[in-house]
Amino acid sequence: MATTVSSTGTEAGIQNVFAFIRRRWLWLLIAFLALLPIIGGKTGYISNFWFLQLSLMIVYAIAVLGLNLLTGFNGQISLGHGAFFAVGAYTAAILIDQAGWPFWATLPMAAVTCFVAGYLFGLPALRLEGHYLALATFALAVAVPQILKYRHFEGFTNGVQGINIFKADPPFGLPLSSDQWMFLVVLAVAVLMFWIARNLLDSRTGRAMTAIRDHAMAASTMGINVPRYKAVVFGISAIYTGIAGALHAIIFEFVSPDSFRFELSIAILVGAVVGGIASLPGAVIGGVFVQMIEKYADALTKKISAAVHLPLELEPWTIYGIALIVLMYTMPTGIAGGLAALWRRMRRS
Amino acid sequence: MEQLIQQIASGIANGAIYACLALALVMIFVSTDHINFAQGEMAMFSAFLCWQLLDWGLNFWIALPIVVVVSFLIGLSIERVILRPLHGAPVLSVVVVFIGLLAIFHSLAGAIWTHTIKAFPSPFPQVAFAGSGYIGPHQLGMIAVTVGLLGALFAFFRFTPLGLAMRAAAQNPASARLAGVSVDWMLALGWGLAAAIGAVAGTMVAPAVYLEPNMMASILLYGFAGALVGGISSPGGAVAGGFIVGVLENLVAYFGNLLEKITGFYLIGNGEKLTVALIIVITVLTLKPSGLFGHVTVKRV
Numbered sequence: 001m002a003t004t005v006s007s008t009g010t011e012a013g014i015q016n017v018f019a020f021i022r023r024r025w026l027w028l029l030i031a032f033l034a035l036l037p038i039i040g041g042k043t044g045y046i047s048n049f050w051f052l053q054l055s056l057m058i059v060y061a062i063a064v065l066g067l068n069l070l071t072g073f074n075g076q077i078s079l080g081h082g083a084f085f086a087v088g089a090y091t092a093a094i095l096i097d098q099a100g101w102p103f104w105a106t107l108p109m110a111a112v113t114c115f116v117a118g119y120l121f122g123l124p125a126l127r128l129e130g131h132y133l134a135l136a137t138f139a140l141a142v143a144v145p146q147i148l149k150y151r152h153f154e155g156f157t158n159g160v161q162g163i164n165i166f167k168a169d170p171p172f173g174l175p176l177s178s179d180q181w182m183f184l185v186v187l188a189v190a191v192l193m194f195w196i197a198r199n200l201l202d203s204r205t206g207r208a209m210t211a212i213r214d215h216a217m218a219a220s221t222m223g224i225n226v227p228r229y230k231a232v233v234f235g236i237s238a239i240y241t242g243i244a245g246a247l248h249a250i251i252f253e254f255v256s257p258d259s260f261r262f263e264l265s266i267a268i269l270v271g272a273v274v275g276g277i278a279s280l281p282g283a284v285i286g287g288v289f290v291q292m293i294e295k296y297a298d299a300l301t302k303k304i305s306a307a308v309h310l311p312l313e314l315e316p317w318t319i320y321g322i323a324l325i326v327l328m329y330t331m332p333t334g335i336a337g338g339l340a341a342l343w344r345r346m347r348r349s
Numbered sequence: 350m351e352q353l354i355q356q357i358a359s360g361i362a363n364g365a366i367y368a369c370l371a372l373a374l375v376m377i378f379v380s381t382d383h384i385n386f387a388q389g390e391m392a393m394f395s396a397f398l399c400w401q402l403l404d405w406g407l408n409f410w411i412a413l414p415i416v417v418v419v420s421f422l423i424g425l426s427i428e429r430v431i432l433r434p435l436h437g438a439p440v441l442s443v444v445v446v447f448i449g450l451l452a453i454f455h456s457l458a459g460a461i462w463t464h465t466i467k468a469f470p471s472p473f474p475q476v477a478f479a480g481s482g483y484i485g486p487h488q489l490g491m492i493a494v495t496v497g498l499l500g501a502l503f504a505f506f507r508f509t510p511l512g513l514a515m516r517a518a519a520q521n522p523a524s525a526r527l528a529g530v531s532v533d534w535m536l537a538l539g540w541g542l543a544a545a546i547g548a549v550a551g552t553m554v555a556p557a558v559y560l561e562p563n564m565m566a567s568i569l570l571y572g573f574a575g576a577l578v579g580g581i582s583s584p585g586g587a588v589a590g591g592f593i594v595g596v597l598e599n600l601v602a603y604f605g606n607l608l609e610k611i612t613g614f615y616l617i618g619n620g621e622k623l624t625v626a627l628i629i630v631i632t633v634l635t636l637k638p639s640g641l642f643g644h645v646t647v648k649r650v
Contacts, residue, residue: 071441077440077441077444079386079444079448124631124634124635127634127635127638128634128635128638130440131382131383131384131440131444132384132634132638134384134386134440134444135384135573135577135630135634136630136631136634138386138570138573139570139573139574139626139627139630139631140627142566142567142570142623142626142627143570143623143624143626143627146620146621146622146623146624147624149620150620150621150624151615151620152615262566266448266452269445269448270448273441273445277441312460312461313460314456314460315456315457315459315460316456317452317453317455317456317459318452318453318456318457318460320449320452320456321448321449321450321451321452321453321456322449322453323449324445324446324448324449324452325431325446325449325450325453328435328438328442328445328446328449329434332438332442
């Protein structure tokens with residue numbers, strides 16, 4: 001009798017643990033990530049290089065989230081989000097380099113400049129839909145490096161040479177390397193940004209955003225001020241991507257006009273599409289994907305070329321393009337959407 | 350003054366290229382309502398094909414028709430194979446597929462022909478003629494080819510049954526289908542034609558700039574600007590628009606230069622070419638989305 005009681009007791013305990021994990025998995029994951037510098041760094045299993053990689057993944061996840069908010073939840077296509085990434089990065093770099101600001105103080109400032117930039121670009125974009133908006137933002141993306149090299153900005157931007165900044169050391173004498181410290185900072189910013197995004201989407205504003213995406217005219221008859229919402233969402237989206245840009249400048253310690261070429265805008269778009277265009281977890285998947293591709297596409301393409309005995313050396317972009325097109329057929333809602341659909345099907349059967 | 354005329358003349362020559370590309374963009378827009386972001390890279394790819402044939406020792410005027418036919422087939426099969434399944438898909442999917450195509454063509458050209466800059470000989474004879482101080486023989490040739498192309502297209506759409514069928518399919522697919530026009534094939538044909546026109550644009554632009562995978566980036570942007578200025582739904586307008594932005598581009602640089610010379614203040618110059626295109630695109634899109642010669646589309650609610 002006593003044994004059965006105790007065994008059901010442990011069973012219930014295990015079930016409780018599982019239920020706790022299922023309910024709180026997100027917080028557990030975040031806690032795990034936050035402890036990584038202590039676990040991995042101290043035991044030496046995870047090198048500083050990997051902390052930099054993880055930080056970059058999170059940074060791209062924030063950038064992709066910005067595009068997700070605009071395209072996925074508000075239905076406005078942007079091929080030019082690299083521009084806002086650049087504005088954020090340059091704001092941070094200039095403030096650190098010339099005004100001597102501490103790095104954390106540049107983030108709110110990057111948010112402000114990016115909101116203004118996004119809002120202003122959103123105003124003419126109001127009249128544009130679908131392909132036309134894609135075209136206008138495409139033009140923006142192509143022109144960004146040139147705008148950054150503009151002669152009268154050179155005093156701030158240092159022209160083609162770009163700006164070198166230095167990574168901050170951890171404060172209070174914490175026993176962390178600067179890569180580990182920046183990883184924690186980036187993680188904290190990301191958690192905050194995703195939390196804000198989730199609350200925003202659950203709010204009245206969020207429902208207005210999706211209503212505009214689904215049927216702008218119906219939304220406006222319901223009393224939603226469509227132009228104002230669209231312009232503001234453009235600004236908010238720019239804030240996300242701009243903060244990602246600022247973080248990127250801080251952990252990468254360098255900005256230059258040619259790091260913000262058209263390819264960057266494409267990478268952000270690809271991340272959003274691959275992850276899942278109207279999904280917050282999708283933004284995380286997209287961010288991881290963008291950084292992985294940037295790091296490993298070369299090696300992967302070489303392997304594929306060798307495996308199928310191609311007579312020529314393929315370039316990563318070929319794989320990129322094919323992956324994009326195939327994904328559009330097989331998983332139009334991205335990996336997050338595909339996984340969700342798979343999960344539903346498995347539960348039903 | 351002489352310099353001004355020279356700038357305008359070379360602007361018209363650049364405009365010929367933009368006009369060609371704008372024409373290709375309009376072909377696809379009119380038949381499918383899509384803006385093809387891969388158009389520039391497709392044209393670049395065709396130019397590389399042509400370079401390869403020239404490298405094998407073919408005469409340009411034999412190589413060109415081959416390249417045009419091959420490009421036509423490539424365009425046709427892209428529509429049939431890749432875009433057909435996306436019929437009725439959201440705009441975003443289509444745009445993403447175009448970006449994918451752009452990436453594929455760009456990287457394939459780099460992989461096959463490497464990124465080193467290649468010289469592309471001009472197919473036109475280097476002779477001196479009246480006014481050749483203002484405009485080179487290649488520039489003049491480009492203009493002639495563009496105008497000839499526009500004339501041929503006009504004749505094709507105006508006087509041939511196939512052209513009529515294509516117009517019908519674009520304007521009213523449902524009725525055209527009832528009248529026995531194979532609308533699906535007309536769309537594919539529109540893509541093929543666009544790719545063929547792009548091939549001509551690519552081979553014409555390659556001698557003017559150097560041949561390399563990145564050569565089309567700024568030209569595509571000006572092609573877009575030209576198509577928008579003229580009205581993206583009007584082939585003739587696109588050609589006019591292409592010439593207009595070509596001249597505008599050079600005039601902006603010229604007057605920027607003049608301003609700097611007189612007041613010493615640098616406002617704008619050759620380094621801001623892409624920015625000028627961006628400003629043109631946004632201005633036209635916000636002030637007059639239908640362009641100068643396009644017709645206003647009325648949306649039924």
